[in-house]
Amino acid sequence: MPAQCAWCGAAQIDGMDCRTLHEYLTGYDFTPANAVPHAIHFLQVTCFMVQHERYSDEALGWAQTMLRAHLDAGMSAHDLRMYVTSRLQGSDSSTRTWRFNRAPDARPLPKIAWEITIADVAQRMGREATYAEVVTRWAHATLRQMPALLA
Ligand SMILES: [Zn+2]
Numbered sequence: 001m002p003a004q005c006a007w008c009g010a011a012q013i014d015g016m017d018c019r020t021l022h023e024y025l026t027g028y029d030f031t032p033a034n035a036v037p038h039a040i041h042f043l044q045v046t047c048f049m050v051q052h053e054r055y056s057d058e059a060l061g062w063a064q065t066m067l068r069a070h071l072d073a074g075m076s077a078h079d080l081r082m083y084v085t086s087r088l089q090g091s092d093s094s095t096r097t098w099r100f101n102r103a104p105d106a107r108p109l110p111k112i113a114w115e116i117t118i119a120d121v122a123q124r125m126g127r128e129a130t131y132a133e134v135v136t137r138w139a140h141a142t143l144r145q146m147p148a149l150l151a
Contacts, residue, residue, distance in 0.1 A: 010117035058098035
């Protein structure tokens with residue numbers, strides 16, 4: 001039995017846990033030819049944080065709004081940039097009154113059987129789809145399941 005992640009339930013890949021995979025994907029040295037757009041990077045980090053219970057309740061609400069905005073196909077790149085900028089002003093650490101990081105004594109979050117985990121992303125990228133496509137699918141699945149965290 002491969003070791004399972006205590007947070008998202010993913011099985012380790014070749015001894016690599018989710019945190020290792022996350023660091024690998026975040027720091028992955030993509031060549032300019034297939035550079036990862038900022039939006040894809042954002043989705044990857046946000047999905048990891050959501051599935052690993054790193055966010056406070058307020059940050060989960062923020063993440064849900066941001067995922068929805070990123071995945072809304074009707075939103076142009078320009079609109080998205082405007083939207084993100086306006087939202088980020090409210091999430092600036094100097095002006096916001098809530099914390100991103102989940103406090104150790106915060107209410108326990110319900111366990112969710114995530115349809116797609118970071119381990120799935122790492123295994124599928126470059127095989128059945130590009131990295132951007134796999135991450136986008138991950139974000140859709142995460143967004144669909146995350147209301148259970150906020151209930
Ligand atoms: Zn995990």
